[in-house]
Amino acid sequence: MRDAELPDIRQLPLFRTMAEANFATVTRAAYDQTFPAQVQLIDEGATADFLHIVIEGSVELFAGWQGRETTLAVLRPVSTFILAACIRDAPYLMSARTLEKTRVILVPSVDLRAVFRIDPEFAMATITELAACYRSVVRHTKDLKLRSARERLAAYILKQARTAPNGVSFLLPIEKRLLASFLGITPESLSRAMKSLQEVGAKVDGQRIIITDRRALEAVAHPTPLIDGPDHEGLTAGLELPEAGVDGLVRPEDFALSGRT
Amino acid sequence: MRDAELPDIRQLPLFRTMAEANFATVTRAAYDQTFPAQVQLIDEGATADFLHIVIEGSVELFAGWQGRETTLAVLRPVSTFILAACIRDAPYLMSARTLEKTRVILVPSVDLRAVFRIDPEFAMATITELAACYRSVVRHTKDLKLRSARERLAAYILKQARTAPNGVSFLLPIEKRLLASFLGITPESLSRAMKSLQEVGAKVDGQRIIITDRRALEAVAHPTPLIDGPDHEGLTAGLELPEAGVDGLVRPEDFALSGRT
DNA sequence: CGAACCCTTGACAGAAATCAACTAAGGTGG
DNA sequence: CCACCTTAGTTGATTTCTGTCAAGGGTTCG
Numbered sequence: 001m002r003d004a005e006l007p008d009i010r011q012l013p014l015f016r017t018m019a020e021a022n023f024a025t026v027t028r029a030a031y032d033q034t035f036p037a038q039v040q041l042i043d044e045g046a047t048a049d050f051l052h053i054v055i056e057g058s059v060e061l062f063a064g065w066q067g068r069e070t071t072l073a074v075l076r077p078v079s080t081f082i083l084a085a086c087i088r089d090a091p092y093l094m095s096a097r098t099l100e101k102t103r104v105i106l107v108p109s110v111d112l113r114a115v116f117r118i119d120p121e122f123a124m125a126t127i128t129e130l131a132a133c134y135r136s137v138v139r140h141t142k143d144l145k146l147r148s149a150r151e152r153l154a155a156y157i158l159k160q161a162r163t164a165p166n167g168v169s170f171l172l173p174i175e176k177r178l179l180a181s182f183l184g185i186t187p188e189s190l191s192r193a194m195k196s197l198q199e200v201g202a203k204v205d206g207q208r209i210i211i212t213d214r215r216a217l218e219a220v221a222h223p224t225p226l227i228d229g230p231d232h233e234g235l236t237a238g239l240e241l242p243e244a245g246v247d248g249l250v251r252p253e254d255f256a257l258s259g260r261t
Numbered sequence: 262m263r264d265a266e267l268p269d270i271r272q273l274p275l276f277r278t279m280a281e282a283n284f285a286t287v288t289r290a291a292y293d294q295t296f297p298a299q300v301q302l303i304d305e306g307a308t309a310d311f312l313h314i315v316i317e318g319s320v321e322l323f324a325g326w327q328g329r330e331t332t333l334a335v336l337r338p339v340s341t342f343i344l345a346a347c348i349r350d351a352p353y354l355m356s357a358r359t360l361e362k363t364r365v366i367l368v369p370s371v372d373l374r375a376v377f378r379i380d381p382e383f384a385m386a387t388i389t390e391l392a393a394c395y396r397s398v399v400r401h402t403k404d405l406k407l408r409s410a411r412e413r414l415a416a417y418i419l420k421q422a423r424t425a426p427n428g429v430s431f432l433l434p435i436e437k438r439l440l441a442s443f444l445g446i447t448p449e450s451l452s453r454a455m456k457s458l459q460e461v462g463a464k465v466d467g468q469r470i471i472i473t474d475r476r477a478l479e480a481v482a483h484p485t486p487l488i489d490g491p492d493h494e495g496l497t498a499g500l501e502l503p504e505a506g507v508d509g510l511v512r513p514e515d516f517a518l519s520g521r522t
Numbered sequence: 523c524g525a526a527c528c529c530t531t532g533a534c535a536g537a538a539a540t541c542a543a544c545t546a547a548g549g550t551g552g
Numbered sequence: 553c554c555a556c557c558t559t560a561g562t563t564g565a566t567t568t569c570t571g572t573c574a575a576g577g578g579t580t581c582g
Contacts (some may be wrong), residue, residue: 026305045487063403066483070406072399084392084399093399093487123384127377130391131345137398138345138354143334144405145445146326149538177560184406189538191562206561222327226306226354265532410570437529450570467529528579539568550557 005032005055008078012053014129018122022115028032031106035098041071042096048085051105054078060095060178071181072140074099074174085131099174137230142227149185153193154221156183158203159228161211169210266293266316269339273314275390279383283376292367294358303357309346311367315339316485318363321439322355330443333401335360336434344391347373360435362451402487410446415453415482417444418463420489430471 006027009015015023032055032173035041041052044063050170052059054077061081062071072094075081085092086109143152156179164170172179182188193206200220201213213219225231267288270276276284295317296302302313305324313320315338323332333355336342346353347370359365377384404413417440425431433440442452455465461481462474473480486492494508 012353062562063407063487065403065407065488066484068407070403070561072402072406084395087388087392088396090396092488093396093403117381117385120378120381120384123381123388124378127348127384127387127391130388131348131397132399134345134391134395135351135354137402138333141398141405142324142331142354143404144402145331145333146324146329146367186539188540188563192538195562205384224326226324226352227326438527447571449531449572456530469570496530523559523582525582528577530577533572533574534570535570535572537568537570539566541561541564541566543562543564544572544577545560548558552553552557 005103005105008055009053012078012080014080014083014125015122017125018115018119021193022119026107026111026115027105028135029111030107030180032103033106033140034101034103037098037100037102039102040095042082042092042094044093044095048082048088048090048109051080051083051086051109051112052096053080053105053107055103055105055234057105058099058174059102060097060099061096062181063094067179070184071178072137074178074182076173080129083126083133087130089113089128090261099178136229139227139229144184146227147221149189150182150193151221152183153190154197154200154202154217155223155228157197157209157211158214158217158221158223160209161214162231167211168214169208171207171208266364266366269316270314273339273341275341275344275386276383278386279376279380283380283383287368287372287376288366290369290372293364294367295362295364295419298359298361298363300363301356301358302365303353303355304342305356306352309343309349309351309353309370310346310508312341312347312370312373313339313357314366314368316364316366319435320357320363321360322357323442324355330442332439333398335439335443336436343392344387344394348387348391350374364458397490400488400490407446407488408482410444410450411454411457412482413444414451415458415461415463415465415478416484416489418458418470418472419478419482419484421470421474422475423492427461428472429475430469432468433470 009027010023012077015026031050034056041059054075056077058077059075059081060071061075062069064070073081081096082092084093085128116126143155147155160165160170160173176190176194177187180187183190185193194202197217197220198204201211201216203210203212219259270288271284276287292311293316315336317338319338320336320342321332322334322336323330325331334342342357343353343355350370377387404416405497408416419432421431422428435443437451437455438448441448444451444498446454455463458478458481459465462472462477464473
């Protein structure tokens, strides 16, 4: 694989602390591949041969059953996925596909398993990473079981807004149909939920969301770190969002709506 | 703590492989406590000071939000819980309460964290355990997002039946209201779902379920290891069920119904 | 025996899915 | 450059599913 992204990977919590020699071992055997959009990287049910690391682009993790499909996470650089399946040498529970042109590093899971047997630092990092993944799914499950669709959407909007520089306006980092699937509803239901939240305190204009009444939204979502996660933790569904206003300044156009309403 | 259960704990996958000295360290600092039914052991949001191990009885893991509540798992001996929170030294995402008279070992999480830094075998076992927990929650989430309430119930029944010695009849290992909460529905909805499955192939008589048409049930549930888990893996909601016919023999009364239908 | 509590059932309300039609935006190829 | 096609998103009408509220039967336990 090419070396240009090694420093990025090395900086991941998972790889940051391991011995240099072991990092070399793992990455030497790894593949570096770039895929176009809508390529299925992983088939649910297949055996886990590679740990995947998203370097550029974005990847959807989803699962299907009886013709239905649901997305479980959307990953952006730089993050790893399907670590658990690699560890257990078990079938993937989720499929993965690229959402856009995406660069992925593939680390053979055999190498991975070999290394965290001999590198305590890496083992430690793996434990921490897995615990974080686990907690993330638990929160998602709580979200699904305790909140209604509208409440989930409100919470999602507040969560996204918190990461926005101005805290008020942001662009949806993923397509609405994908967001719907992540929230566990149909696109139609999402559309209606959005509409109903407009009357509450979230203006919607295409990809742009503008919070007009945070209090009112919070009265719907009742955000809590025990479901929505602490501020410093990344969400699974599209944080690190590409966004207008990334420079931290609030721009006039962040509040401007385009023609249609 | 008393020593009588040390061998049981030692046999847990999590502790089986670690060095004897380290096992001694961990258990020496541990508490052994017995609680009556309906005692809340853990408060969601509190910081994780102890890894818990159920020795006798059963424990419900649940979470609440805005007056609502949902159960995320029911644990029976011998199993550990809230490992992830202990590792990350983070607030518990779930509360826990005893469902009956229950004996629990409490291992201080500081000791735990100290030991898996110095014991590679224990670190390895922790990784494996966490990966299993993660996969279990992912399956639960898929169940929730991909199947309807009736389909989830059918799948649950088939799963339970597979673990029964005769494969056809078994006793619900948990109260129906608890099962409802685990499946993410109200007790009323569960009751109706049960009724509707009776016409399909699952006779219900109080706690006893008898499968009268496996094929028909499977046509509803479409069971798959990618959601329901492989045969050898334990379910989170009440496997290792206390059950008539545990000796492996099929008894006539397993098929008998009591008076009312 | 009474008081809870679990479970069930019925009637109803609300939430979300489905089916269908329509708009808008983006890309393609003539 | 424009006609055409595809796809995301919206909206409306309707059905299906699930929750809520209320009541009653049965059981357990003090």
